[in-house]
Amino acid sequence: MPNGNNAPEPIRTLRDWLDHLARHDRLAVIRPNAALRFEIAAIAKRLDGQKATFFPNPGGHKIPVISGLVSNRQWIADAMGVEPSDVLAKFQDAALNPLPWQEVKDAPVQEVVEREVDLNAQLPIPTHNEFDNGAYITAGLMIARNPRTGVQNVSIHRCQISGPNRIGVLLLPRHTHMFYEMAEKNGEPLRVAIVIGVDPLTLLASQAIAPIDFDELTIAGALHGRPLRVVKCLTSDVCVPADAEIVVEGRLLPELREMEGPFGEFPQYYGEPAPRHVIEVDAITRRKDAMFHTINGGGLEHLLLGGIPREATLLGHLRRSFPNVLDVHLARGGVCRYHLYVQIKKRQEGEAKNIMMGAFAGHYDVKHVIVVDEDVNIHDPAEVEWAVATRFQADRDLVIIPESQGSKLDPSTRQGVGAKMGMDATKPLTAAEMVFKRIRVPGEESVDLAKAVDADKDWRSLMAQ
Numbered sequence: 503m504p505n506g507n508n509a510p511e512p513i514r515t516l517r518d519w520l521d522h523l524a525r526h527d528r529l530a531v532i533r534p535n536a537a538l539r540f541e542i543a544a545i546a547k548r549l550d551g552q553k554a555t556f557f558p559n560p561g562g563h564k565i566p567v568i569s570g571l572v573s574n575r576q577w578i579a580d581a582m583g584v585e586p587s588d589v590l591a592k593f594q595d596a597a598l599n600p601l602p603w604q605e606v607k608d609a610p611v612q613e614v615v616e617r618e619v620d621l622n623a624q625l626p627i628p629t630h631n632e633f634d635n636g637a638y639i640t641a642g643l644m645i646a647r648n649p650r651t652g653v654q655n656v657s658i659h660r661c662q663i664s665g666p667n668r669i670g671v672l673l674l675p676r677h678t679h680m681f682y683e684m685a686e687k688n689g690e691p692l693r694v695a696i697v698i699g700v701d702p703l704t705l706l707a708s709q710a711i712a713p714i715d716f717d718e719l720t721i722a723g724a725l726h727g728r729p730l731r732v733v734k735c736l737t738s739d740v741c742v743p744a745d746a747e748i749v750v751e752g753r754l755l756p757e758l759r760e761m762e763g764p765f766g767e768f769p770q771y772y773g774e775p776a777p778r779h780v781i782e783v784d785a786i787t788r789r790k791d792a793m794f795h796t797i798n799g800g801g802l803e804h805l806l807l808g809g810i811p812r813e814a815t816l817l818g819h820l821r822r823s824f825p826n827v828l829d830v831h832l833a834r835g836g837v838c839r840y841h842l843y844v845q846i847k848k849r850q851e852g853e854a855k856n857i858m859m860g861a862f863a864g865h866y867d868v869k870h871v872i873v874v875d876e877d878v879n880i881h882d883p884a885e886v887e888w889a890v891a892t893r894f895q896a897d898r899d900l901v902i903i904p905e906s907q908g909s910k911l912d913p914s915t916r917q918g919v920g921a922k923m924g925m926d927a928t929k930p931l932t933a934a935e936m937v938f939k940r941i942r943v944p945g946e947e948s949v950d951l952a953k954a955v956d957a958d959k960d961w962r963s964l965m966a967q
């Protein structure tokens with residue numbers, strides 16, 4: 503929220519964000535004509551976490567490709583206009599105080615309209631991984647309306663290009679899938695829009711773990727501090743961000759499944775091929791000077807966009823029962839989904855185990871939970887490992903829950919059924935003070951290295967003669 507002080511404003515458009523990245527030397531402009539098959543993904547991946555990428559004339563297309571828009575927690579904080587430590591609080595605040603969107607008539611995203619659709623000819627759609635089944639739209643916000651209530655849902659699904667106007671799509675059993683089942687029961691298609699190229703906060707809002715009939719675009723508005731401008735699609739009543747780059751309008755067809763996959767997913771493995779849902783495309787609308795956003799499966803952009811909204815949800819969920827939970831982090835090594843670190847101010851022996859159970863119940867993807875004290879930095883995996891090494895005993899502090907629901911994309915599970923593990927790496931409340939006292943050198947933090955280091959001298963000249 504703008505507060506009248508000098509707090510930085512949130513970033514509200516994709517073009518402002520690219521300017522911001524360029525100003526901070528975080529945007530790499532790549533030479534023209536990078537190949538859509540593998541080369542774009544390869545270059546973007548090499549720069550993952552360091553620089554976003556802009557590819558002019560990819561594979562000879564007029565529309566540039568962009569990637570890696572938010573591959574660092576600090577960048578997300580910058581887009582929100584807050585410090586990294588306030589990212590979760592800001593996201594929670596937006597989810598608690600959503601802003602309804604504002605419908606407009608004239609939208610940049612409808613400057614160009616294609617009704618004769620040929621996806622691969624009209625859009626520069628990359629192929630990412632070695633064994634992916636061809637080109638995929640990976641950064642498309644799929645928007646659909648609940649057929650009963652009319653409330654919209656936003657989510658990202660991998661979209662395989664199966665033909666000139668045909669898309670194969672993976673719908674996990676969440677909100678879009680429920681809308682689809684309602685439509686299918688009546689023998690009807692579900693109208694959808696796939697929105698490509700939005701600002702980073704709208705991207706982040708699309709990944710909120712919100713209840714059904716909670717329109718994620720209203721979280722985007724709250725993050726922006728002003729209502730999001732939307733426009734009605736040309737072939738349906740679905741409303742899409744008016745300032746987006748590209749919209750693919752279509753229908754999820756009832757009673758039809760076609761092969762989709764394999765595709766490189768966030769756990770760094772391929773999602774297996776199977777008969778899945780099918781979209782028939784009716785129109786593409788776009789800006790005159792549109793850009794096409796692509797996300798590398800399993801890259802930092804993919805992991806962080808999924809991880810931060812989940813952290814915000816899990817933190818809120820845990821704090822309802824345990825107000826002494828200080829912070830949570832979904833670690834990168836656990837693909838920002840499976841490994842949850844929880845930092846607490848311990849008040850009671852045993853409560854770390856209750857907190858683990860709360861975390862497992864908070865999201866089925868959470869597989870391993872490590873609970874640590876407030877003196878451990880949960881954003882540094884080496885600190886968490888140190889706490890496990892020195893404060894954890896397996897016979898006393900380990901919890902295993904067999905045969906529970908996990909992530910279907912975790913290949914070590916049996917179709918998503920597997921074990922949970924919790925580790926209590928907090929120190930006992932009763933320990934004598936010095937036993938767990940962390941060593942510290944007085945003055946270390948305040949050393950002025952510029953003053954302390956003599957860069958002009960070599961050591962031999964300073965030896966006693």
Ligand code: MN
Pocket residue numbers: 655656677712713714715716718
């Ligand atoms: Mn939803």
